[in-house]
Amino acid sequence: MGRRDVKPLQKQSLIIAMFLFGLSLVASGQSPPPDRLGPGDHSLSLMVGGLERRYLVHVPLRSDGKSPMPVVIMLHGGGGTAETARTSTGWVVKADEAGFIVAFPEATRPDPSRPVSFLSNPPIWNDGSGRGHAGRGNVDDTGFIGSMIEDLIARFPVDEKRIYVTGFSNGASMAFRAGVELSGRIAAIAPVSGILWLKDVKPERPVPMLYIIGTLDPFNPLEGGDVKTPWGRTEKKPPIRESILAWAKMLDCTLEPRVVCDRDGVKALSYGPGKGGAVVLFYTIEGMGHAWPGGKQVLSEKIAGKGTDKLKAVDVIWDFFKGRSR
Numbered sequence: 001m002g003r004r005d006v007k008p009l010q011k012q013s014l015i016i017a018m019f020l021f022g023l024s025l026v027a028s029g030q031s032p033p034p035d036r037l038g039p040g041d042h043s044l045s046l047m048v049g050g051l052e053r054r055y056l057v058h059v060p061l062r063s064d065g066k067s068p069m070p071v072v073i074m075l076h077g078g079g080g081t082a083e084t085a086r087t088s089t090g091w092v093v094k095a096d097e098a099g100f101i102v103a104f105p106e107a108t109r110p111d112p113s114r115p116v117s118f119l120s121n122p123p124i125w126n127d128g129s130g131r132g133h134a135g136r137g138n139v140d141d142t143g144f145i146g147s148m149i150e151d152l153i154a155r156f157p158v159d160e161k162r163i164y165v166t167g168f169s170n171g172a173s174m175a176f177r178a179g180v181e182l183s184g185r186i187a188a189i190a191p192v193s194g195i196l197w198l199k200d201v202k203p204e205r206p207v208p209m210l211y212i213i214g215t216l217d218p219f220n221p222l223e224g225g226d227v228k229t230p231w232g233r234t235e236k237k238p239p240i241r242e243s244i245l246a247w248a249k250m251l252d253c254t255l256e257p258r259v260v261c262d263r264d265g266v267k268a269l270s271y272g273p274g275k276g277g278a279v280v281l282f283y284t285i286e287g288m289g290h291a292w293p294g295g296k297q298v299l300s301e302k303i304a305g306k307g308t309d310k311l312k313a314v315d316v317i318w319d320f321f322k323g324r325s326r
Contacts (some may be wrong), residue, residue, distance in 0.1 A: 037155050039063045044155075048147050049140040051112075055105040055148055056082045058092045059156060062099060070100040070162035071152060072321065073145065073178075075107075075171030078132070079122035079230070080298065082106040085168070088296040094314040098322070101156055105148055107170075108139050119231065127173035128197035131235070141174060142181045149185055161325040166190040166317055168292050169219065173197055176243070179207045187326040190317040193220050193290055196243035206251045206275040210320040212313060213240055214288025216305050222284070230303060244271070244282045251278045266311050281320065285310055 042057045063069065072095070076085035082104040086092060095102040107123035110133040114121050126134035126141045134141065145165070152158055165186055167175035172194020179189035183203035190210040213220065219227055224239035248255055251274035261268035265286030272279035289305015291297055294312030297304075 034151060034154050036065070038065055044151065046144070046147050046151055048144045051108060051139070053105070053108075053144045053148075054082065055103055056086055057101065057103050057152070057156070058086070058095055059101050060096050060099050062096070063101075063157070066157055068157050068159035070159050070164065070322070071149075072100055072102045072318070073148075073163070073165045074102060074104050075125060075165065075167030075174050075178075076104065076123070077167075077169030077171050077298070078107075078124050079118040080168075080171070081116055081123060084298060085171070088298050089168075089292050090295055090312070090314045094318055098318055100318075101152065101158065103148065103152060105145060107141065107174075108134055122231070125167075125170050125174035126177075127170055127194070128177045129173065129195070130197075142177060145174075145178050146182055146185065149182075159325075160185075162187050162321075163326075164188050164190070164321040164324075166192065167194065168192045169194055169290065176247075179203065179209065183207050185326075188321050188324045190320060192292060192313060193217055194243075195220060195238060195240070196246055201246070201250055203250065205326065206278040208251075208278040208280070208320075208324055209247050210281040210283070210317060211240075211244060211247075212283040212285065212293060212311070212316070214285050214291065214293075214305065214308065216287055217290045218303075218305055219290045230299070244280060248272065248274070248280045251275050251280065253278070253280055257282070264310055283311070283316070 039059045039061045045052055045054045074085050074091050085104045091102045107125045109116055109121045109123045111121050124132035124134045126139045129135055163186055165175045165178045172191030175189045175191045176196040179186055180198055180201045180203045183205045186207055188208040192212045220237055222240050224237050227235050227237050248271040253272035253274035257269035257271045260270045267284050269282045285308050288308040291307040292313055293308050297307045
């Protein structure tokens with residue numbers, strides 16, 4: 001047999017081996033490993049709880065495909081989408097600057113057969129409040145985020161000790177829930193204008209938290225109260241400080257905070273350190289309504305109040321995240 005006959009036979013053997021490997025996976029009930037993906041933007045989907053779930057990913061263009069990178073998970077607000085979160089927050093630009101992966105998962109909508117509509121078919125997270133179709137139907141959004149993390153690890157070079165979750169509004173409330181129920185996976189959280197709806201929370205490990213809200217937020221007022229939502233319902237919201245103090249207590253932080261920033265209408269209080277050195281940072285922004293600080297205004301000012309350039313959320317949140325690992 002000549003030398004030139006060897007390579008075709010080797011190729012044929014490799015094809016047969018791969019075919020047999022695929023058959024063995026099918027027989028064992030296992031799925032083949034997902035494709036490894038490179039820098040750029042990707043749209044991916046998963047089956048979780050019998051539902052097809054979608055998420056977007058941006059991988060920094062400078063990624064070499066090998067060096068592990070942190071991951072920031074950004075959860076959109078109620079009625080929003082993964083694409084809305086991607087284009088309105090500034091996380092893609094920040095990911096390219098700082099060198100981390102950013103993922104934008106999407107919540108379920110009441111009628112998956114119809115397109116998203118903010119008013120008539122809004123994507124909503126099951127944040128623990130029992131609200132909306134997601135709460136009533138007990139949609140497994142915690143399971144979705146957990147499965148997405150596993151999928152990210154399988155497809156990209158992820159630093160598993162530096163996975164972070166942030167979110168806006170209903171997505172912020174879901175970030176609280178993820179910080180409790182996925183604490184073994186998540187290094188820190190940063191809710192922006194949301195509420196911790198879960199009671200008597202006991203996470204597996206202490207998760208540091210940074211929180212941001214505007215003093216004139218009409219949907220999550222600082223002092224709580226009855227709120228009329230864009231969907232015409234009236235909801236009773238608790239004071240924001242209850243969520244902050246509940247998280248601080250959970251971390252065994254002192255409940256007497258110290259002021260770490262107070263300028264140009266931006267004030268930050270620090271609670272802690274508590275267990276494992278974990279802290280809680282609580283930012284308020286004077287005059288800001290229901291908006292992502294430093295981002296594009298998604299809801300009209302008439303409905304949600306004013307946005308702000310006094311603070312850029314992606315910068316402050318990333319500065320908080322980057323030095324923390326689990």
